[in-house]
Ligand SMILES: NC(=O)c1ccc[n+]([C@@H]2O[C@H](COP(=O)([O-])OP(=O)(O)OC[C@H]3O[C@@H](n4cnc5c(N)ncnc54)[C@H](O)[C@@H]3O)[C@@H](O)[C@H]2O)c1
Protein backbone atom coordinates (compact mmCIF):
# COMPACT_ATOMS: atom_id res chain seq x y z
CA UNK A 1 0.00 0.00 0.00
CA UNK A 2 1.30 3.44 -0.95
CA UNK A 3 0.79 6.68 0.96
CA UNK A 4 1.82 10.12 -0.29
CA UNK A 5 2.23 12.97 2.15
CA UNK A 6 2.30 16.44 0.62
CA UNK A 7 4.20 18.87 2.82
CA UNK A 8 7.30 17.47 4.53
CA UNK A 9 7.28 19.99 7.36
CA UNK A 10 6.65 19.26 11.02
CA UNK A 11 3.32 17.49 10.57
CA UNK A 12 4.08 15.79 7.24
CA UNK A 13 7.36 14.33 8.48
CA UNK A 14 5.74 13.24 11.74
CA UNK A 15 3.00 11.45 9.71
CA UNK A 16 5.67 9.65 7.65
CA UNK A 17 7.54 8.71 10.81
CA UNK A 18 4.41 7.32 12.54
CA UNK A 19 3.16 5.48 9.45
CA UNK A 20 6.52 3.81 8.80
CA UNK A 21 7.24 3.04 12.45
CA UNK A 22 3.85 1.34 12.78
CA UNK A 23 4.30 -0.59 9.51
CA UNK A 24 0.98 0.67 8.14
CA UNK A 25 2.11 1.06 4.50
CA UNK A 26 4.77 -0.54 2.33
CA UNK A 27 5.66 2.77 0.67
CA UNK A 28 5.52 6.40 1.79
CA UNK A 29 6.37 9.32 -0.53
CA UNK A 30 7.00 12.74 1.01
CA UNK A 31 6.62 15.69 -1.37
CA UNK A 32 7.52 19.32 -0.69
CA UNK A 33 8.27 22.41 -2.76
CA UNK A 34 11.41 23.21 -0.77
CA UNK A 35 14.34 21.88 -2.82
CA UNK A 36 15.83 18.76 -1.18
CA UNK A 37 13.76 19.11 2.01
CA UNK A 38 11.48 16.07 1.57
CA UNK A 39 14.48 14.03 0.39
CA UNK A 40 16.30 14.97 3.61
CA UNK A 41 13.34 14.13 5.86
CA UNK A 42 12.83 10.78 4.10
CA UNK A 43 16.54 9.89 4.43
CA UNK A 44 16.50 10.76 8.14
CA UNK A 45 13.40 8.61 8.71
CA UNK A 46 14.86 5.70 6.68
CA UNK A 47 17.95 5.77 8.88
CA UNK A 48 15.66 4.80 11.80
CA UNK A 49 14.73 1.53 10.07
CA UNK A 50 17.46 -0.70 11.46
CA UNK A 51 17.06 0.54 15.02
CA UNK A 52 13.28 0.51 15.11
CA UNK A 53 12.84 -2.45 12.77
CA UNK A 54 10.42 -1.12 10.18
CA UNK A 55 10.32 -2.16 6.52
CA UNK A 56 8.41 0.73 4.91
CA UNK A 57 10.22 2.42 2.03
CA UNK A 58 10.12 6.18 2.66
CA UNK A 59 11.29 8.47 -0.15
CA UNK A 60 11.23 12.21 -0.70
CA UNK A 61 10.71 14.33 -3.82
CA UNK A 62 10.77 18.02 -4.65
CA UNK A 63 7.46 18.84 -6.31
CA UNK A 64 7.57 15.82 -8.66
CA UNK A 65 4.02 14.43 -8.59
CA UNK A 66 4.87 11.59 -10.99
CA UNK A 67 6.60 9.88 -8.02
CA UNK A 68 3.31 9.88 -6.12
CA UNK A 69 1.51 7.85 -8.82
CA UNK A 70 -0.98 5.21 -7.73
CA UNK A 71 -1.07 6.19 -4.09
CA UNK A 72 -3.88 4.59 -2.09
CA UNK A 73 -4.03 7.49 0.33
CA UNK A 74 -2.76 11.07 -0.04
CA UNK A 75 -2.35 13.24 3.06
CA UNK A 76 -2.27 17.01 2.51
CA UNK A 77 -0.27 18.85 5.17
CA UNK A 78 1.14 21.58 2.91
CA UNK A 79 0.59 25.15 4.01
CA UNK A 80 1.51 27.48 6.82
CA UNK A 81 0.89 26.80 10.50
CA UNK A 82 -0.35 29.45 12.96
CA UNK A 83 1.85 31.43 15.31
CA UNK A 84 0.99 32.19 18.96
CA UNK A 85 -2.05 34.47 19.24
CA UNK A 86 -3.44 33.51 15.82
CA UNK A 87 -6.55 31.45 15.06
CA UNK A 88 -6.50 28.64 12.51
CA UNK A 89 -9.03 30.60 10.45
CA UNK A 90 -6.45 33.33 9.78
CA UNK A 91 -4.48 30.86 7.63
CA UNK A 92 -7.17 30.60 4.97
CA UNK A 93 -5.74 33.27 2.63
CA UNK A 94 -2.46 31.44 1.95
CA UNK A 95 -3.51 27.84 2.55
CA UNK A 96 -6.57 27.80 0.28
CA UNK A 97 -4.49 28.35 -2.86
CA UNK A 98 -1.95 25.74 -1.79
CA UNK A 99 -4.52 23.07 -0.88
CA UNK A 100 -6.53 23.52 -4.07
CA UNK A 101 -3.45 23.19 -6.33
CA UNK A 102 -2.10 20.23 -4.38
CA UNK A 103 -5.44 18.37 -4.39
CA UNK A 104 -5.73 18.79 -8.16
CA UNK A 105 -2.10 17.69 -8.74
CA UNK A 106 -2.31 14.51 -6.67
CA UNK A 107 -5.44 13.33 -8.45
CA UNK A 108 -3.75 13.51 -11.85
CA UNK A 109 -1.42 10.72 -10.76
CA UNK A 110 -3.59 8.90 -8.20
CA UNK A 111 -7.15 9.16 -9.52
CA UNK A 112 -8.45 6.49 -7.12
CA UNK A 113 -6.86 7.70 -3.91
CA UNK A 114 -8.53 8.69 -0.67
CA UNK A 115 -7.52 12.21 0.36
CA UNK A 116 -6.88 13.13 3.99
CA UNK A 117 -6.81 16.88 4.57
CA UNK A 118 -4.79 18.24 7.49
CA UNK A 119 -3.93 21.83 6.49
CA UNK A 120 -5.81 24.52 8.41
CA UNK A 121 -8.45 25.80 8.70
CA UNK A 122 -9.07 22.11 8.23
CA UNK A 123 -12.89 21.97 7.85
CA UNK A 124 -12.73 24.73 5.24
CA UNK A 125 -9.78 23.12 3.43
CA UNK A 126 -11.64 19.79 3.36
CA UNK A 127 -14.68 21.47 1.80
CA UNK A 128 -12.39 23.21 -0.70
CA UNK A 129 -10.69 19.93 -1.67
CA UNK A 130 -14.08 18.29 -2.14
CA UNK A 131 -15.56 21.09 -4.23
CA UNK A 132 -12.48 21.74 -6.35
CA UNK A 133 -11.82 18.09 -7.23
CA UNK A 134 -15.40 16.83 -7.44
CA UNK A 135 -14.37 13.60 -5.69
CA UNK A 136 -17.14 11.54 -4.12
CA UNK A 137 -17.69 12.55 -0.49
CA UNK A 138 -16.48 9.23 0.95
CA UNK A 139 -12.98 9.90 -0.45
CA UNK A 140 -12.28 13.27 1.22
CA UNK A 141 -11.61 13.12 4.95
CA UNK A 142 -10.54 15.99 7.17
CA UNK A 143 -8.35 15.01 10.13
CA UNK A 144 -9.06 16.98 13.29
CA UNK A 145 -11.47 15.01 15.46
CA UNK A 146 -8.99 12.17 16.01
CA UNK A 147 -6.49 14.69 17.39
CA UNK A 148 -9.02 16.67 19.41
CA UNK A 149 -10.42 13.45 20.88
CA UNK A 150 -6.95 12.31 21.90
CA UNK A 151 -6.37 15.67 23.59
CA UNK A 152 -9.75 15.31 25.34
CA UNK A 153 -8.70 11.89 26.62
CA UNK A 154 -5.36 13.35 27.74
CA UNK A 155 -7.02 16.13 29.77
CA UNK A 156 -9.56 13.68 31.21
CA UNK A 157 -6.71 11.36 32.20
CA UNK A 158 -4.97 14.25 33.98
CA UNK A 159 -8.16 15.19 35.86
CA UNK A 160 -8.92 11.57 36.77
CA UNK A 161 -5.27 10.64 37.36
CA UNK A 162 -5.87 7.50 35.28
CA UNK A 163 -4.25 6.29 32.00
CA UNK A 164 -5.50 7.90 28.75
CA UNK A 165 -5.97 4.47 27.20
CA UNK A 166 -8.58 3.59 29.85
CA UNK A 167 -10.65 6.57 28.77
CA UNK A 168 -13.09 6.70 25.87
CA UNK A 169 -14.18 10.14 24.66
CA UNK A 170 -14.89 12.01 21.46
CA UNK A 171 -14.87 15.57 20.13
CA UNK A 172 -17.21 16.51 17.29
CA UNK A 173 -17.97 19.81 15.52
CA UNK A 174 -15.50 22.15 13.86
CA UNK A 175 -11.74 21.94 14.41
CA UNK A 176 -11.53 25.44 15.87
CA UNK A 177 -10.83 26.97 19.28
CA UNK A 178 -14.50 27.92 19.70
CA UNK A 179 -16.23 25.36 17.45
CA UNK A 180 -15.09 22.05 19.00
CA UNK A 181 -17.60 20.08 21.02
CA UNK A 182 -16.04 17.70 23.57
CA UNK A 183 -18.84 15.22 24.34
CA UNK A 184 -18.37 15.23 28.10
CA UNK A 185 -21.71 13.54 28.82
CA UNK A 186 -20.65 10.48 26.79
CA UNK A 187 -17.04 10.21 28.02
CA UNK A 188 -16.25 7.17 30.12
CA UNK A 189 -13.52 5.62 32.26
CA UNK A 190 -13.58 1.90 31.43
CA UNK A 191 -17.26 2.19 30.51
CA UNK A 192 -18.21 4.18 33.63
CA UNK A 193 -19.42 7.75 32.93
CA UNK A 194 -16.68 10.21 33.94
CA UNK A 195 -19.37 12.28 35.69
CA UNK A 196 -19.22 9.64 38.47
CA UNK A 197 -15.67 10.76 39.26
CA UNK A 198 -15.45 14.43 38.24
CA UNK A 199 -17.63 17.39 39.22
CA UNK A 200 -19.43 19.50 36.63
CA UNK A 201 -16.89 22.25 37.24
CA UNK A 202 -13.97 19.87 36.66
CA UNK A 203 -15.59 18.55 33.48
CA UNK A 204 -16.08 22.08 32.18
CA UNK A 205 -12.39 22.83 32.79
CA UNK A 206 -11.40 19.69 30.86
CA UNK A 207 -13.65 20.65 27.94
CA UNK A 208 -12.27 24.21 27.88
CA UNK A 209 -8.64 22.96 27.93
CA UNK A 210 -9.43 20.53 25.10
CA UNK A 211 -10.91 23.25 22.91
CA UNK A 212 -7.78 25.40 23.15
CA UNK A 213 -5.44 22.39 23.16
CA UNK A 214 -3.86 23.41 19.85
CA UNK A 215 -3.51 27.06 20.90
CA UNK A 216 -1.85 26.04 24.18
CA UNK A 217 0.79 24.05 22.31
CA UNK A 218 1.26 26.85 19.77
CA UNK A 219 1.93 29.24 22.65
CA UNK A 220 4.51 26.87 24.13
CA UNK A 221 6.20 25.86 20.87
CA UNK A 222 6.03 29.09 18.83
CA UNK A 223 4.39 27.07 16.02
CA UNK A 224 1.63 24.48 16.06
CA UNK A 225 1.98 20.90 17.24
CA UNK A 226 3.15 17.92 15.16
CA UNK A 227 3.70 14.70 17.15
CA UNK A 228 0.05 14.12 18.09
CA UNK A 229 -1.19 15.39 14.69
CA UNK A 230 1.18 12.92 12.95
CA UNK A 231 0.08 10.04 15.19
CA UNK A 232 -3.59 10.94 14.61
CA UNK A 233 -3.12 10.86 10.83
CA UNK A 234 -1.38 7.47 11.12
CA UNK A 235 -4.32 6.14 13.20
CA UNK A 236 -6.76 7.30 10.50
CA UNK A 237 -4.65 5.99 7.60
CA UNK A 238 -4.32 2.62 9.38
CA UNK A 239 -8.12 2.34 9.58
CA UNK A 240 -8.37 3.07 5.83
CA UNK A 241 -5.56 0.86 4.53
CA UNK A 242 -6.31 -2.06 6.82
CA UNK A 243 -10.09 -1.66 6.55
CA UNK A 244 -10.40 -1.51 10.33
CA UNK A 245 -13.78 0.23 10.30
CA UNK A 246 -12.87 2.21 13.41
CA UNK A 247 -15.25 4.93 14.55
CA UNK A 248 -13.26 8.16 14.29
CA UNK A 249 -14.54 11.74 14.44
CA UNK A 250 -13.64 13.17 11.02
CA UNK A 251 -14.56 16.25 9.05
CA UNK A 252 -16.76 15.00 6.22
CA UNK A 253 -19.40 16.35 3.86
CA UNK A 254 -22.83 16.19 5.47
CA UNK A 255 -26.11 15.91 3.61
CA UNK A 256 -28.76 16.10 6.29
CA UNK A 257 -26.80 14.32 9.04
CA UNK A 258 -26.98 16.18 12.35
CA UNK A 259 -29.40 18.58 10.65
CA UNK A 260 -26.71 20.11 8.43
CA UNK A 261 -26.04 20.35 4.71
CA UNK A 262 -23.27 21.46 2.36
CA UNK A 263 -20.42 21.77 4.87
CA UNK A 264 -17.57 19.55 6.05
CA UNK A 265 -17.62 19.22 9.84
CA UNK A 266 -16.51 16.74 12.48
CA UNK A 267 -18.92 13.86 13.01
CA UNK A 268 -18.38 10.25 14.13
CA UNK A 269 -17.51 8.15 11.06
CA UNK A 270 -16.80 4.53 10.31
CA UNK A 271 -13.50 4.61 8.43
CA UNK A 272 -12.49 1.71 6.20
CA UNK A 273 -11.06 0.83 2.79
CA UNK A 274 -13.68 3.01 1.06
CA UNK A 275 -12.86 6.00 3.23
CA UNK A 276 -15.96 7.29 5.00
CA UNK A 277 -18.23 4.23 5.08
CA UNK A 278 -20.89 5.57 7.44
CA UNK A 279 -21.71 8.62 9.51
CA UNK A 280 -22.83 7.41 12.93
CA UNK A 281 -25.93 9.11 14.27
CA UNK A 282 -25.36 9.74 17.98
CA UNK A 283 -28.40 10.87 19.91
CA UNK A 284 -27.36 14.32 21.12
CA UNK A 285 -29.25 16.13 23.91
CA UNK A 286 -30.67 19.60 23.37
CA UNK A 287 -27.57 21.45 24.61
CA UNK A 288 -25.28 19.35 22.38
CA UNK A 289 -27.61 19.86 19.41
CA UNK A 290 -27.51 23.63 19.97
CA UNK A 291 -23.71 23.58 20.24
CA UNK A 292 -23.48 21.59 17.00
CA UNK A 293 -25.78 24.01 15.15
CA UNK A 294 -23.66 26.97 16.37
CA UNK A 295 -20.44 25.22 15.34
CA UNK A 296 -21.90 24.40 11.91
CA UNK A 297 -22.89 28.01 11.38
CA UNK A 298 -19.32 29.17 12.06
CA UNK A 299 -17.91 26.50 9.73
CA UNK A 300 -20.42 27.49 7.01
CA UNK A 301 -19.50 31.18 7.36
CA UNK A 302 -15.82 30.33 6.77
CA UNK A 303 -16.71 28.51 3.55
CA UNK A 304 -18.06 31.77 2.19
CA UNK A 305 -14.45 33.01 2.10
CA UNK A 306 -13.68 30.36 -0.53
CA UNK A 307 -15.82 32.01 -3.19
CA UNK A 308 -12.91 33.57 -5.09
CA UNK A 309 -10.79 30.37 -4.90
CA UNK A 310 -13.65 28.19 -6.11
CA UNK A 311 -14.81 30.60 -8.84
N1 LIG B 1 -5.81 19.28 11.15
C1 LIG B 1 -5.01 19.23 12.21
O1 LIG B 1 -5.33 18.61 13.22
C2 LIG B 1 -3.66 19.90 12.15
C3 LIG B 1 -2.69 19.62 13.12
C4 LIG B 1 -1.46 20.27 13.04
C5 LIG B 1 -1.20 21.15 11.99
N2 LIG B 1 -2.14 21.37 11.06
C6 LIG B 1 -1.90 22.24 9.92
O2 LIG B 1 -1.02 21.55 9.03
C7 LIG B 1 -0.31 22.48 8.23
C8 LIG B 1 1.18 22.17 8.27
O3 LIG B 1 1.71 22.40 9.56
P1 LIG B 1 3.27 22.17 9.83
O4 LIG B 1 3.49 22.42 11.27
O5 LIG B 1 3.71 20.88 9.23
O6 LIG B 1 3.90 23.36 8.97
P2 LIG B 1 5.39 23.43 8.36
O7 LIG B 1 5.64 24.84 7.99
O8 LIG B 1 6.34 22.75 9.28
O9 LIG B 1 5.28 22.53 7.04
C9 LIG B 1 4.51 22.89 5.94
C10 LIG B 1 5.25 22.42 4.70
O10 LIG B 1 4.41 22.63 3.57
C11 LIG B 1 5.28 22.90 2.49
N3 LIG B 1 4.55 23.50 1.37
C12 LIG B 1 4.06 24.74 1.25
N4 LIG B 1 3.45 24.90 0.07
C13 LIG B 1 3.55 23.71 -0.58
C14 LIG B 1 3.09 23.23 -1.84
N5 LIG B 1 2.43 24.00 -2.68
N6 LIG B 1 3.38 21.97 -2.17
C15 LIG B 1 4.06 21.15 -1.31
N7 LIG B 1 4.51 21.55 -0.11
C16 LIG B 1 4.25 22.82 0.25
C17 LIG B 1 6.34 23.83 3.10
O11 LIG B 1 7.51 23.91 2.29
C18 LIG B 1 6.56 23.17 4.44
O12 LIG B 1 7.65 22.27 4.42
C19 LIG B 1 -0.67 23.86 8.81
O13 LIG B 1 -1.69 24.47 8.04
C20 LIG B 1 -1.20 23.54 10.20
O14 LIG B 1 -2.06 24.52 10.69
C21 LIG B 1 -3.38 20.78 11.12
Ligand SMILES: O=C(O)C[C@H](O)C(=O)O
Pocket residue numbers: 081082088120147175213214215218224225229
Ligand atom coordinates in the same frame (compact mmCIF):
# COMPACT_ATOMS: atom_id res chain seq x y z
O1 LIG C 1 -3.47 24.38 16.57
C1 LIG C 1 -3.17 24.43 15.37
O2 LIG C 1 -3.14 25.47 14.73
C2 LIG C 1 -2.73 23.17 14.68
C3 LIG C 1 -3.70 22.06 14.78
O3 LIG C 1 -4.94 22.38 14.25
C4 LIG C 1 -3.79 21.51 16.17
O4 LIG C 1 -4.89 21.38 16.69
O5 LIG C 1 -2.74 21.14 16.73
